[in-house]
Amino acid sequence: MTRVLVVGGGVAGLTAALAAREAGAEVAIVSRGPGASALVSGAVEVAPGGGPPVEAARALADRLPGHPYARLRDRLGELPGALSLLRRSLSPHLSEEGGRFVTPLGGVRPAALAQVSQAAGAIRAGERIAVAGFRHHPGLSASERIAERLAGEGIAASSVTLDWLDRVERLGWTIFELARLLDDPAEAARLGESIRRAKPQADRVLLPAFVGIERPEQSLKLVSEAAGVACGERLAGLPTLPGLRLRRAMDRALGAPELHPVAGEVVELRDGHARVDRESGEEELRFDVAVLASGKYVGGGIRCGRSFVEPLGGLPVHDGQGELNGRAPERLLADAPCGPCPAFEAGVRIDGSSRPLDATGAPVAWLRAAGAVLAGSDFAADGAGLGLAAFTGYLAGRSAAAGRG
Amino acid sequence: MAPRESYDILVIGGGVNGTGTARDCAMRGLATALVEKRDVASGASGANSGMIHGGIRYLPADPQVTRLSCIDSGYIQKIAPHLLFRIPFIFPMRRKGPRPSLVEKAYLYGAEVVFSMYDDYQPFKRGKPSSRLSAEETRALEPGIRPDIVGAVTTDEWGIDPQRLCVANALSARAHGADVFLHARVVGFVRASDGRVLGAEVEQDGRRFVLRARVVLNASGPWSPRVAALAGVTVKLRPGKGVHLTLDRRISNYGVICTAVDGRQIFVYPHEQSSIIGTTDDDYYGDPDHIPITRDEVEYLFQGIESIFPSIRRARVVRAWAGVRPTLWKYGRTEDALSREHALIDHADHGAPGLYSLVGGKLASYRVMAEETTDVLSRALHRFARCRTHEEPLPGGEGVPDVAELAAEHRFPEWTVSRCVYRHGKLADRILAAAHDEPWLRSMLCPCEQVTYAEAVWCLREELVRTLSDLRRRCRLGMGPCQGADCAGAAAQLLARERRLSPGETERELRVFLAERWSGQRPVLAGESMGQQEITRALYRETP
Ligand SMILES: Cc1cc2nc3c(=O)[nH]c(=O)nc-3n(C[C@H](O)[C@H](O)[C@H](O)COP(=O)(O)OP(=O)(O)OC[C@H]3O[C@@H](n4cnc5c(N)ncnc54)[C@H](O)[C@@H]3O)c2cc1C
Ligand SMILES: Cc1cc2nc3c(=O)[nH]c(=O)nc-3n(C[C@H](O)[C@H](O)[C@H](O)COP(=O)(O)OP(=O)(O)OC[C@H]3O[C@@H](n4cnc5c(N)ncnc54)[C@H](O)[C@@H]3O)c2cc1C
Numbered sequence: 022m023t024r025v026l027v028v029g030g031g032v033a034g035l036t037a038a039l040a041a042r043e044a045g046a047e048v049a050i051v052s053r054g055p056g057a058s059a060l061v062s063g064a065v066e067v068a069p070g071g072g073p074p075v076e077a078a079r080a081l082a083d084r085l086p087g088h089p090y091a092r093l094r095d096r097l098g099e100l101p102g103a104l105s106l107l108r109r110s111l112s113p114h115l116s117e118e119g120g121r122f123v124t125p126l127g128g129v130r131p132a133a134l135a136q137v138s139q140a141a142g143a144i145r146a147g148e149r150i151a152v153a154g155f156r157h158h159p160g161l162s163a164s165e166r167i168a169e170r171l172a173g174e175g176i177a178a179s180s181v182t183l184d185w186l187d188r189v190e191r192l193g194w195t196i197f198e199l200a201r202l203l204d205d206p207a208e209a210a211r212l213g214e215s216i217r218r219a220k221p222q223a224d225r226v227l228l229p230a231f232v233g234i235e236r237p238e239q240s241l242k243l244v245s246e247a248a249g250v251a252c253g254e255r256l257a258g259l260p261t262l263p264g265l266r267l268r269r270a271m272d273r274a275l276g277a278p279e280l281h282p283v284a285g286e287v288v289e290l291r292d293g294h295a296r297v298d299r300e301s302g303e304e305e306l307r308f309d310v311a312v313l314a315s316g317k318y319v320g321g322g323i324r325c326g327r328s329f330v331e332p333l334g335g336l337p338v339h340d341g342q343g344e345l346n347g348r349a350p351e352r353l354l355a356d357a358p359c360g361p362c363p364a365f366e367a368g369v370r371i372d373g374s375s376r377p378l379d380a381t382g383a384p385v386a387w388l389r390a391a392g393a394v395l396a397g398s399d400f401a402a403d404g405a406g407l408g409l410a411a412f413t414g415y416l417a418g419r420s421a422a423a424g425r426g
Numbered sequence: 427m428a429p430r431e432s433y434d435i436l437v438i439g440g441g442v443n444g445t446g447t448a449r450d451c452a453m454r455g456l457a458t459a460l461v462e463k464r465d466v467a468s469g470a471s472g473a474n475s476g477m478i479h480g481g482i483r484y485l486p487a488d489p490q491v492t493r494l495s496c497i498d499s500g501y502i503q504k505i506a507p508h509l510l511f512r513i514p515f516i517f518p519m520r521r522k523g524p525r526p527s528l529v530e531k532a533y534l535y536g537a538e539v540v541f542s543m544y545d546d547y548q549p550f551k552r553g554k555p556s557s558r559l560s561a562e563e564t565r566a567l568e569p570g571i572r573p574d575i576v577g578a579v580t581t582d583e584w585g586i587d588p589q590r591l592c593v594a595n596a597l598s599a600r601a602h603g604a605d606v607f608l609h610a611r612v613v614g615f616v617r618a619s620d621g622r623v624l625g626a627e628v629e630q631d632g633r634r635f636v637l638r639a640r641v642v643l644n645a646s647g648p649w650s651p652r653v654a655a656l657a658g659v660t661v662k663l664r665p666g667k668g669v670h671l672t673l674d675r676r677i678s679n680y681g682v683i684c685t686a687v688d689g690r691q692i693f694v695y696p697h698e699q700s701s702i703i704g705t706t707d708d709d710y711y712g713d714p715d716h717i718p719i720t721r722d723e724v725e726y727l728f729q730g731i732e733s734i735f736p737s738i739r740r741a742r743v744v745r746a747w748a749g750v751r752p753t754l755w756k757y758g759r760t761e762d763a764l765s766r767e768h769a770l771i772d773h774a775d776h777g778a779p780g781l782y783s784l785v786g787g788k789l790a791s792y793r794v795m796a797e798e799t800t801d802v803l804s805r806a807l808h809r810f811a812r813c814r815t816h817e818e819p820l821p822g823g824e825g826v827p828d829v830a831e832l833a834a835e836h837r838f839p840e841w842t843v844s845r846c847v848y849r850h851g852k853l854a855d856r857i858l859a860a861a862h863d864e865p866w867l868r869s870m871l872c873p874c875e876q877v878t879y880a881e882a883v884w885c886l887r888e889e890l891v892r893t894l895s896d897l898r899r900r901c902r903l904g905m906g907p908c909q910g911a912d913c914a915g916a917a918a919q920l921l922a923r924e925r926r927l928s929p930g931e932t933e934r935e936l937r938v939f940l941a942e943r944w945s946g947q948r949p950v951l952a953g954e955s956m957g958q959q960e961i962t963r964a965l966y967r968e969t970p
Contacts, residue, residue: 358962
């Protein structure tokens with residue numbers, strides 16, 4: 022049995038561990054804490070543009086030849102399998118289908134999957150939607166502007182103000198506190214009643230992403246029943262409740278003993294050995310193949326000081342075009358804060374079998390890499406987020422299980 | 427706002443000199459207009475060290491500058507007690523060998539003498555006298571200072587939020603009847619056939635109008651040569667560019683004076699919620715609207731601080747910012763020795779009677795400059811009211827409310843209240859009280875800088891705010907460690923609601939704000955800040 026060590030407990034690492042395990046490997050997964058996966062808005066984005074995920078990913082590969090999708094073009098057919106594995110392992114966290122979702126700024130974004138309570142908030146053709154806000158919570162009262170922007174994009178949207186929070190005594194609630202409140206069925210029903218009272222002129226009411234932490238799908242059902250109209254959630258900004266939900270779902274999945282989860286930091290990674298810093302002290306883990314799923318800057322898989330570094334494998338760092346090692350970071354920053362930017366494409370290159378390439382361009386036989394640590398991926402600019410993490414994690418996990426080479 | 431038929435005085439420039447002079451003029455009963463092409467404090471007055479110092483470094487060359495600024499520092503404390511905070515400074519002296527040499531001891535003694543000369547002026551500004559510290563005492567106070575020092579000398583200065591100072595002056599001018607036009611640019615002058623300046627042509631929101639005035643004051647700081655050129659006259663500056671760095675937190679309790687590689691003195695000092703490192707001083711004849719910052723300048727500052735405070739390399743710099751000192755042109759001296767003394771130039775001698783330029787000076791002595799300027803302009807108008815700007819408090823400066831009491835009364839956390847009191851003084855009571863009727867105002871908009879919705883709404887409604895960056899200058903929104911990642915979206919929604927912006931306009935506001943934050947982050951982006959920026963990019967990717 023191949024011993025596979027996964028470094029990183031984000032969506033890429035989780036999927037890699039699951040896939041390796043499914044393929045019969047003995048797995049251990051080390052994570053030192055939540056990365057970018059815990060900050061998501063709730064949608065699983067494969068690539069921009071609607072339509073079937075495989076086609077969207079292929080279109081992205083055509084547009085960006087340095088993107089991981091382009092490197093793994095021949096394997097894109099396995100994307101649905103990867104998403105399905107993620108969904109099954111996190112069940113009942115994710116929906117069966119994707120759709121178009123409303124962002125906190127009132128934009129519309131397509132995604133392959135979403136959290137169930139958000140899937141209920143997907144935009145459906147011909148429906149009138151009402152964007153719900155609350156008088157006494159400024160962060161939740163942007164409803165008019167969201168509706169206005171949606172209307173500008175040709176969606177029949179209006180806004181509706183709910184009195185649910187009016188009776189709540191303590192003020193300045195955070196989104197997490199409100200969500201906790203809505204775990205209580207009676208409170209969910211009260212929210213629903215406030216929707217009924219507001220008489221929204223709509224087929225569907227879009228709430229903020231806050232309808233419960235533990236069982237959002239059930240809380241949402243209670244809300245909709247009491248409201249007498251279908252309800253769903255929008256995507257989230259920060260602080261993000263969907264991020265918390267995903268993290269909890271991942272913690273549950275990672276808790277499976279057959280994945281051998283290890284809380285700690287890999288401080289050294291060599292062929293066959295990993296040194297892990299744990300609360301209980303240092304520990305040596307042995308493996309045949311390791312999967313690098315350590316994320317980008319948020320996760321800590323890539324660092325940028327005076328130059329770009331991949332700290333664990335000491336691998337050369339590239340962007341979508343070429344090598345970044347030895348290039349001054351400041352020259353790789355774009356003029357605009359949010360558009361395409363080489364410094365944020367930084368990562369490790371892989372071959373078609375998910376093996377990272379060393380300084381000579383040769384694949385490292387004992388390593389695989391997946392997720393945001395991959396060169397050429399930059400979620401903010403290319404829109405390939407959790408979907409890319411799941412897909413590349415899946416391939417890396419399977420390839421690792423097949424052994425070195 | 428519709429302009430009046432004619433004004434006594436038109437002030438060009440909403441920096442500390444422009445707003446300070448407009449306030450003085452308005453308080454003396456002159457019909458006053460102020461035009462500023464961007465926002466108050468968006469030039470040098472928003473990009474300085476934020477210190478009302480008495481100018482010890484001018485003491486050897488120019489004690490008059492030191493004396494004036496110390497006296498005026500005292501007045502500023504009186505009119506804006508809420509805005510000043512004490513910054514004690516430590517000046518450590520390094521030693522080369524295991525024991526201090528005689529020369530090194532003599533140097534320390536020399537420093538002590540200079541600082542004790544400065545002590546003579548400290549009483550003007552409620553400053554504490556200097557003292558001498560042993561190496562051990564120094565490290566006990568500031569453990570970050572390296573051990574191989576002879577000892578240190580202390581001195582005492584005052585910090586200020588320079589943006590708030592300018593805003594307070596502009597609001598006071600308005601309260602005394604001045605018309606304040608922001609985001610309004612002077613594009614030309616109206617002249618009589620004999621060359622007399624009769625007013626200025628102003629462009630605002632793509633519209634042009636004329637502001638007529640009997641006297642026009644060019645107080646456009648580093649832009650003053652350009653504005654003067656619109657009237658065909660010359661103002662000669664030797665502009666000095668200065669770069670500062672803002673850290674994500676306060677890393678010392680005291681300001682630490684360090685010596686840069688070229689022998690110049692630079693500082694790391696606590697300022698509001700963060701520490702600031704400053705500053706460089708280099709000739710800069712480029713465009714004051716777009717001041718580039720290079721990694722070399724950043725490195726220069728780091729090296730200088732590192733020589734005394736080695737752990738600085740581990741600090742996280744959240745942004746760099748640059749300003750141009752409108753220093754008077756004088757031949758032969760190095761940048762630092764150039765006097766910050768000011769000049770009021772009467773352009774009657776250059777064929778443009780009615781036009782004056784006010785250039786130079788320091789933040790710390792803005793008030794006395796404004797007073798002297800207003801004296802001259804009043805005389806030209808044959809008006810002789812007395813100056814009262816050193817007696818009458820700036821808005822909010824009537825007193826500093828007790829933080830604990832306000833917190834209990836209005837049910838806000840004390841920390842939040844203390845920031846609001848710092849920025850608004852006595853007005854904090856009214857700002858926070860509004861939350862009793864509108865509970866949503868209690869929520870936090872910018873956690874880094876503790877800006878509540880109550881404060882932001884107040885600024886939006888009462889403090890001449892048009893853009894998100896204007897709002898930032900009023901209350902430091904988005905100036906903390908996350909540089910707006912947390913609050914920019916919500917703040918844009920709030921601005922949209924208050925100003926009834928369309929979705930397109932809202933998005934544009936957000937984009938401009940983020941771009942402006944980025945321009946300061948970019949020169950220092952590295953390390954942990956890359957993670958922060960990855961988050962910001964993901965959150966705001968709809969607004970590229
Ligand atoms: C604010 C934000 C919002 C986003 N929203 C969305 C969204 O709505 N939809 C979407 O599809 N995508 C979204 N993305 C993108 C998406 O989150 C990432 O692309 C994806 O999560 C990357 O997953 P990952 O597993 O590769 O990395 P991460 O989730 O960052 O995981 C990396 C993991 O590696 C661990 N690690 C690193 N080094 C070590 C080490 N030495 N030892 C042990 N563990 C280590 C870290 O602790 C972390 O757990 C968003 C990103 C951000 C920043
Ligand atoms: C790096 C640095 C550090 C400093 N440190 C200190 C310090 O610690 N203590 C201290 O006392 N002093 C300090 N100073 C000096 C002090 O900041 C300046 O002397 C002072 O702010 C100058 O104010 P001002 O009003 O003349 O100019 P500015 O603040 O630049 O104001 C001029 C204004 O005119 C506007 N304007 C330009 N053109 C037009 C036009 N055509 N129409 C309308 N408006 C126009 C601009 O937008 C600008 O807002 C420092 C300066 C710098 C740059």
